[in-house]
Amino acid sequence: MRRTLSHSNPHAKTLLMDITHQDYQVQYDEAAATVRCSGSFRLHGDEYKPVLDLLTQAADARPATLTLDLRELQFLNSSGINTLSKFVLQVRKHGASQVLVQGSTRFPWQEKSLKNLQRLLPALRLDIV
Amino acid sequence: MAQTFGEFVELLAGDGEYLKIGFHPSSIPLQQRWRNNGLSADFLADYLSTFFPGEDLASAERQSQIKDAVGYIANELLENCMKYSHASKQHLVSIEMFLEPGAITLYTSNGIAPARIEPFQKFIQRLLTEDIDALYTEQLERNAEDDDGRSASGMGFLTMLSDYGVKIAWNFSTPTQPGNEVAVTTMVRMPL
Numbered sequence: 001m002r003r004t005l006s007h008s009n010p011h012a013k014t015l016l017m018d019i020t021h022q023d024y025q026v027q028y029d030e031a032a033a034t035v036r037c038s039g040s041f042r043l044h045g046d047e048y049k050p051v052l053d054l055l056t057q058a059a060d061a062r063p064a065t066l067t068l069d070l071r072e073l074q075f076l077n078s079s080g081i082n083t084l085s086k087f088v089l090q091v092r093k094h095g096a097s098q099v100l101v102q103g104s105t106r107f108p109w110q111e112k113s114l115k116n117l118q119r120l121l122p123a124l125r126l127d128i129v
Numbered sequence: 130m131a132q133t134f135g136e137f138v139e140l141l142a143g144d145g146e147y148l149k150i151g152f153h154p155s156s157i158p159l160q161q162r163w164r165n166n167g168l169s170a171d172f173l174a175d176y177l178s179t180f181f182p183g184e185d186l187a188s189a190e191r192q193s194q195i196k197d198a199v200g201y202i203a204n205e206l207l208e209n210c211m212k213y214s215h216a217s218k219q220h221l222v223s224i225e226m227f228l229e230p231g232a233i234t235l236y237t238s239n240g241i242a243p244a245r246i247e248p249f250q251k252f253i254q255r256l257l258t259e260d261i262d263a264l265y266t267e268q269l270e271r272n273a274e275d276d277d278g279r280s281a282s283g284m285g286f287l288t289m290l291s292d293y294g295v296k297i298a299w300n301f302s303t304p305t306q307p308g309n310e311v312a313v314t315t316m317v318r319m320p321l
Contacts, residue, residue, distance in 0.1 A: 040167070042163065042166065042167045042204065042208075044159075044163055044208065044212070075200070075201075075204075077201075077204055077205065077208065077285075078205055078208075078284035078285040078287075078288050079208075079284070081284060081288060082269065082272050082284050085269040085272070085273060086272070086273045089269075089270070089273040090273075107197065108193060108194045108197040108198070109197050109198075109201055109292075112292040112293065113288060113292045116265065116269075116288075116291070116292070119262070119265070119266045119269075120266065120269060120270070
């Protein structure tokens, strides 16, 4: 796994900006308050920790609108659904951000399972096209 | 006497077309086994989709839905087998897929550690008797508070029941000799 770290400000907490693996990628665009996940996530247990850390960091920045772009996310196992849920609950705890989840009808699981995130955060906007 | 939970439908060779894959869970490291889950699940899903040719837009859509569902369910079942199968070599892990005109049925089988049987059966009882949506939300909230990474168990079954409209049932074998371990077979039946 290759991670790109930002060292622009030596006094700032080191920010984890993206995770690149041959099967999956996570990218945090801080300026756009957007996290993009793509590929296939079939990780187990602790392997999701770097992904959760990155998502938590995006939530902790408390932007007015936080976008989770999953349009290129082909596959997500239940541990991954659990990880996204933890992120949504973190946003709910802060109560500072609107969440927009973008999905694609090309991957049928997204229409089936992403709506469950709204059970945790009813104001979450789901945009699957 | 085997113990069953839920409406366990037993299909045998002859009840439609089927495909079975079996392996020893302890013969390769976990990382490699995990990769095999994905490969096996994708293989089952790809293989199945040849029975549903996507000739027009509606059937292409249906093929994509079925392929996606089988890929997800098979992967979750295999992950459970890998996580919970007992380390001894008494039982192979296997996955079987049966295709009938009205349903696709998947079975996985694995040995189970004696200490896991009771908590697993308690959870099965909850899956079979409680409101799935409420249980789903409860489990996610509980997982979020619990950082040890082990609590995600159960989400596979909950997503299958909540999002894929399947029936799930379990069969626990009874060892015929002392020292033999219990094998659990999980059935997931998806109407077509």
